[in-house]
Amino acid sequence: MENSSKDDYKIQSFDIETQTLLKTALNDPGSVDLEKVCSVIVEQSLKDQIFSREAGRICYSIVQTEAKQTNGSSFRRHLLTRLQQEFIAREETRRRSTQQWVCLVSFICNIFDYLKVNNMPMVALVQPVYDCLFRLAQPDALKNEEELHRIGDQLEKMNMQRMDEMFYLLRDGFLLQEDLSSMGRLLLLEILEFRAGGWILSDTAQKYYYSEVTD
Amino acid sequence: MSTHQKYTSENDAKHDENRNKGPSRWSSCRKRGADGSLRRSHPNEEENKDQRCSQRPESFTTPESEGPVSRVKNWGDEVEAEEMRSNVHRDMHRYRRRILASDFPQRDRKISSGSSDSRDSKDSPAKGDIETDETTLLRRQKQIIYGKNTLAYDRYIKEVPKHMRESGVHPRTPNKFKKYSRRSWDQQIKLWRVSLHAWDPPAEEGSELQQIEEIDLGEIMDFDFDVECSADTETASHYPVSNGASLSLQEDSFTGTPKKMMKTEDAEMA
Numbered sequence: 001m002e003n004s005s006k007d008d009y010k011i012q013s014f015d016i017e018t019q020t021l022l023k024t025a026l027n028d029p030g031s032v033d034l035e036k037v038c039s040v041i042v043e044q045s046l047k048d049q050i051f052s053r054e055a056g057r058i059c060y061s062i063v064q065t066e067a068k069q070t071n072g073s074s075f076r077r078h079l080l081t082r083l084q085q086e087f088i089a090r091e092e093t094r095r096r097s098t099q100q101w102v103c104l105v106s107f108i109c110n111i112f113d114y115l116k117v118n119n120m121p122m123v124a125l126v127q128p129v130y131d132c133l134f135r136l137a138q139p140d141a142l143k144n145e146e147e148l149h150r151i152g153d154q155l156e157k158m159n160m161q162r163m164d165e166m167f168y169l170l171r172d173g174f175l176l177q178e179d180l181s182s183m184g185r186l187l188l189l190e191i192l193e194f195r196a197g198g199w200i201l202s203d204t205a206q207k208y209y210y211s212e213v214t215d
Numbered sequence: 216m217s218t219h220q221k222y223t224s225e226n227d228a229k230h231d232e233n234r235n236k237g238p239s240r241w242s243s244c245r246k247r248g249a250d251g252s253l254r255r256s257h258p259n260e261e262e263n264k265d266q267r268c269s270q271r272p273e274s275f276t277t278p279e280s281e282g283p284v285s286r287v288k289n290w291g292d293e294v295e296a297e298e299m300r301s302n303v304h305r306d307m308h309r310y311r312r313r314i315l316a317s318d319f320p321q322r323d324r325k326i327s328s329g330s331s332d333s334r335d336s337k338d339s340p341a342k343g344d345i346e347t348d349e350t351t352l353l354r355r356q357k358q359i360i361y362g363k364n365t366l367a368y369d370r371y372i373k374e375v376p377k378h379m380r381e382s383g384v385h386p387r388t389p390n391k392f393k394k395y396s397r398r399s400w401d402q403q404i405k406l407w408r409v410s411l412h413a414w415d416p417p418a419e420e421g422s423e424l425q426q427i428e429e430i431d432l433g434e435i436m437d438f439d440f441d442v443e444c445s446a447d448t449e450t451a452s453h454y455p456v457s458n459g460a461s462l463s464l465q466e467d468s469f470t471g472t473p474k475k476m477m478k479t480e481d482a483e484m485a
Contacts, residue, residue: 073295080290117294118301124293 056114
């Protein structure tokens with residue numbers, strides 16, 4: 001029983017002490033330092049490609065258990081605060097290490113995917129996820145295939161429904177946002193088409209978007 | 216359209232006047248124009264450039280962050296607000312269903328006057344007559360949450376299950392869906408919170424939480440903890456109650472008044 005729950009959350013990459021901490025957090029969140037737990041999870045997510053795609057489930061589980069146990073939401077708060085800090089520093093992270101940036105984006109998307117509020121996605125994260133995708137659509141990122149393929153694939157593997165919902169929101173943004181600059185609209189359109197094309201930019205699209213777009 | 220401007224301290228006084236006017240002798244010192252876009256450092260069109268401004272060292276200007284700083288709350292706050300909003304909507308749907316259901320007399324469930332249910336015929340609003348304004352509901356819900364986040368409330372609900380509650384004796388959470396004036400609602404909340412104090416945890420030596428709550432009531436206490444209290448009474452009463460000692464004290468609308476109000480109310484209720 002214990003072993004299977006370890007495997008479920010893919011926490012083998014942590015040292016034993018941390019694994020124990022996480023397991024306790026999953027069962028009895030009131031008894032551990034949730035800020036530390038949060039820290040541990042976020043840091044690992046930024047390093048470990050695989051974990052960044054699994055962390056959402058663990059986090060969701062802890063949030064649920066804490067709500068049931070103490071009616072509190074301090075883990076979620078710590079997580080969101082930390083995530084926001086990482087998000088704000090994302091450009092720096094990207095410059096420092098593409099690998100970390102890729103992990104960050106997968107992690108944010110994973111959290112967005114799993115952490116629901118009354119079964120609805122966290123609206124507060126829609127814009128940040130959108131920003132990350134925007135970033136991916138920028139010329140310098142698009143040239144970096146590694147960045148693209150990895151994230152694109154990962155995003156697609158996530159809950160398809162969630163992705164669709166988000167893209168509806170993006171599309172609505174495109175259609176409804178009047179004050180979106182023409183550059184903004186172009187980039188939005190690009191992402192939509194990009195995704196439709198399986199995250200590979202076709203030659204035509206490449207010509208359309210990149211012959212005119214300047215940095 | 217909101218402007219996102221950062222001003223040096225010199226410009227603060229002129230802030231409001233100059234916000235929407237064209238270039239003035241002050242505007243060359245500003246990093247951003249009225250539309251939020253960054254100004255180039257040496258605009259040619261501004262004849263009246265104040266020479267002093269252009270030589271001001273970098274450190275005078277508020278450090279630039281990612282872009283125009285909007286009033287973005289942190290994600291933790293935003294998600295909590297989302298959660299509260301969707302909870303309120305869910306509560307409203309449930310409440311509506313209950314009201315409608317209570318209109319049918321053939322229901323098995325007894326509707327007794329002793330129940331703390333808001334379906335009591337004398338109490339329940341006409342079908343269309345419930346509070347639906349989101350701002351109001353959210354504000355009321357927040358006040359209720361502050362009350363429920365207390366140790367007293369926890370102890371209360373453990374001690375007295377709902378079906379055992381008697382009206383008049385046991386505190387009842389005000390019904391946020393009923394139409395009340397602002398004053399009436401606020402008063403109900405205040406009285407509810409006061410009555411919950413009867414379930415405050417027993418005072419312990421060195422329990423700061425308990426001390427502040429007791430002082431709050433303005434009661435003259437029989438001191439078990441003489442020394443600490445007499446010092447604290449002076450200081451505590453000068454500070455707004457919401458100094459973070461307990462969640463129950465983080466209120467916006469009536470932090471100062473309750474202390475005074477409660478004294479007279481206690482006298483009346485006694």
